[in-house]
Amino acid sequence: MLPFCLMVWNSWQTLQVSLGTSSGPSETSGVEMADMMRSNGKIYVVLAVVLLIQAGLFVFLWNLDRRLSRWESSTKGKSNS
DSSP: OHHHHHHHHHHHHHHHHHHTOOSSOOOOOOOHHHHHHHHHTTHHHHHHHHHHHHHHHHHHHHHHHHHHHHHHHHHHHHHTO
16 A cells, blocks of 8 residues: 555656646656656556556455455354364
């Protein structure tokens, strides 16, 4: 969850700097690759892939938790006999 929050915060800061509404220094980061990807629109593809991977991990862990809960409840009654 923390990487997602950091990614959202970084995106928000980048948007503020690009719009000129940031209260901090108005200098750009100077990262050539990020500037190039932003200008080509590929940064949105990267963002979509990262969000898709994180959503997949979330669904996988949620499903695994449900299975383990069912397995624990079924073995709980069998171990007492």
